[in-house]
Amino acid sequence: MEAYTLGEIASRVHGTVRGDASRPVTGIKPLDQAGPEDLSFVAHPRYRRAAATSRAAGLIAREQDIAPGRNLILVENPYAALAVAMELFHAPEHPSSGISPLAALGEETRLGRDVFIGPFVVTGRRCRVADRAALMPGVVLGDDVHVGEDSLIHPGVVVYSRSRLGARVIVHAGSVIGSDGFGYAEQGGARAKIPQVGNVVVEDDVEIGACVTIGEGSILVAQSGVAGSTRLGRAVVLAGQAGAAGHLTLGDGSIVGAKSAVLQDLAPGSFVVGHPAVDHHEWKRCQAALRRLPELLRAVARLELRLGSSRGAAPEAHRSVAARPAKARRSPGRRRR
Amino acid sequence: MEAYTLGEIASRVHGTVRGDASRPVTGIKPLDQAGPEDLSFVAHPRYRRAAATSRAAGLIAREQDIAPGRNLILVENPYAALAVAMELFHAPEHPSSGISPLAALGEETRLGRDVFIGPFVVTGRRCRVADRAALMPGVVLGDDVHVGEDSLIHPGVVVYSRSRLGARVIVHAGSVIGSDGFGYAEQGGARAKIPQVGNVVVEDDVEIGACVTIGEGSILVAQSGVAGSTRLGRAVVLAGQAGAAGHLTLGDGSIVGAKSAVLQDLAPGSFVVGHPAVDHHEWKRCQAALRRLPELLRAVARLELRLGSSRGAAPEAHRSVAARPAKARRSPGRRRR
């Protein structure tokens, strides 16, 4: 097993060592499982006590979260540092290549080089699995499904016919891509089932959690992500680098702007942007108002001068805008779920 | 591939052609994928711009949603028309018949004519799969499960022992029929596990979305439907043509009246009716009140006359009921989620 010194790791994660920089470690483990050859981490002051009793050789931590007397790699963001440090020790979980003789590959299915096809995988007709992609045990692809290079499809995932997955896509176990159910059109009380036509398009570098369902006609643009158990209805669009938290419903036809983060359910037909994502009209109004903020500050200062308001006289809640240093001007943050 | 003219399609969907009724099309595709031999559709004014640049030979649309200068099939409800038009072009997704040699069928399992059994399907003892039913790859049936004629069970669905699925039932991928977990009875602090006894009964023409769980003892009466990721607890009843939206929880023992539409979670033991479904007592009171509405209108009119209220004098919010034409009397609709 490869070993790195705390100093080597610190320079990789842009941190500073406090303590023995030459101390070697061979892996990364949680506080309570780490031994004297492991690195561990403290991502929250809650773990201060566990850190004190951990047998770890060193800890990745923020200065304020940890009592002195340990070998530390001090960083601003322990999670980000952890992610980088882990890449040193952990080979990706990608399985080695090979085609199980227990898989059932459909007619005209074409496989790239170095793919992994697990036992009991089923592919439909005319599927394409690109180089180094992995279909873990029990994955089922419908007809005409494409899976891009280096993608990793975990056990039991079902991809309905005609869907396209890009390169480096990860889909976790139990997810269903291509239908979350059904569409019915009502007319005069009668219902007609709408046949499924739209496929699902998942672009490059997308990650999809466990037991996620993605309805037909949806598009996940490159580098977007969906956490576990979330449900995308029909024709949902996640633009580039957008994300959705777990266990949410994104209604039919909802659109999530680039880099936006959805933290609550979306009604059908929503169009949201931002982090957390809000209605795009609201967001635009806020952005427009934001650009007028300097002007607003000047206007309020003028009003205050005209009305003779002064720092000493005004109660705390009415302190003069003009009198406050720019640095203290912070719009109050409100957390949404 | 079969071709139809826009005129032929219009007469099938009860629409009117504006433009070239003799123009042939060979399929239906979304606006951005449609080519000069395809029909497409505009279901929302949001797609007006996409419609303008689409290469489609013609569009199904409402008059108000679309700019002139295209071949159109004008209808009131584009989704309903789409559903009908699609039936012309899309053969049902039902697979052709055949029994995979890679399936594991249990003792005394009996198969009807022209069934499809995919690879890695497992059936328990004494199962029955009726004529033309399809068990897609990786479906698992427990003991004594019956699947009715023409039913389509998508990949990876698990049906627990003794459950019954009717004719023309569709179950989407990843759903679990027959247990969503467990029942415990508490007595004096001790817990006793309640063994599973009730089976699940799914009657004819029911559709069940992806990753739906249906607890034991539940009954889905004919033509009901459950959208993706919804969870039915133990002993839930969906009466005929009832539906439940996606990602909901219907608590143990809840009952949904015929033709009702559940759009929010139901507490255990609920009994709801209507669209959207509300508590059945509330619904009955509303229905009773509704029948007294004509009487009420007359009473209010009499009161107004006695009090000398007149149209001209009353502010907008207090306009005389007596003076308003019957056609304008509309109860305000409130949308629930």
Add this chain to the structure above:
Amino acid sequence: MEAYTLGEIASRVHGTVRGDASRPVTGIKPLDQAGPEDLSFVAHPRYRRAAATSRAAGLIAREQDIAPGRNLILVENPYAALAVAMELFHAPEHPSSGISPLAALGEETRLGRDVFIGPFVVTGRRCRVADRAALMPGVVLGDDVHVGEDSLIHPGVVVYSRSRLGARVIVHAGSVIGSDGFGYAEQGGARAKIPQVGNVVVEDDVEIGACVTIGEGSILVAQSGVAGSTRLGRAVVLAGQAGAAGHLTLGDGSIVGAKSAVLQDLAPGSFVVGHPAVDHHEWKRCQAALRRLPELLRAVARLELRLGSSRGAAPEAHRSVAARPAKARRSPGRRRR
């Protein structure tokens, strides 16, 4: 089939027979399916009418829920009695032992005595399946997964690498143990994927519902339970005998105290206790206040005496605490979802 008299069953469930104690029954069925040789049960007054027309030989019921004229086993808690009675008739659902020739067992996977391995089961490298454990069809275990004695893993369950399941664990169909998705750390706008390191630990006697996802690093301590479709994020802890209702999200790092019952979503980092579970600080304050309740009652009584308040004079809402009998003093219960 074995037969028991109503008298024998009554003594087993600590109930009393009203009617013919010598009447034999051979099974337990719901009211509408029970025949003249079956026992049935009435767990709610709602079923009074169904009970009247049931053909059952006898009914387990509470006295107040049922009209006279039937053979009854009268109990306080019909569900608990039912659970006990069922154990007489229902052998556990555990399948008989045997290794399907259609399973794919990984290198160095070791199986205990009398295990059941269904068709199309896949195990990774170095897995251990202990005595009498059952892996139903299509179960997939990653590398280094351990499954304890007498555990029952239902069809299609996926367990990610390095996870540990204890003895007598039940996991229902479609659940995913070990990853619900992904972790990303953000730093300066860039995202780095956090490799998966923590395994999932499920201790003895835990039951997990259908389509549950349990994220990496989570621990389910002995005798805890998770109902269907609930999602546990990363590093969630359920202490001993804790439970979570169905279709909930327990955020990353949330901790549920022993014997607590989670009935609503938990934000990341929550620490809750109680039934229903509330924030542990709130709970501690309530518990502290509770201990001061006797003192409080005395203080209020003294105040009332000093102010000369009297039972007759005070309106209902201000009745004297001093004057009320201890038995009637009940803190008002508020139900949470």
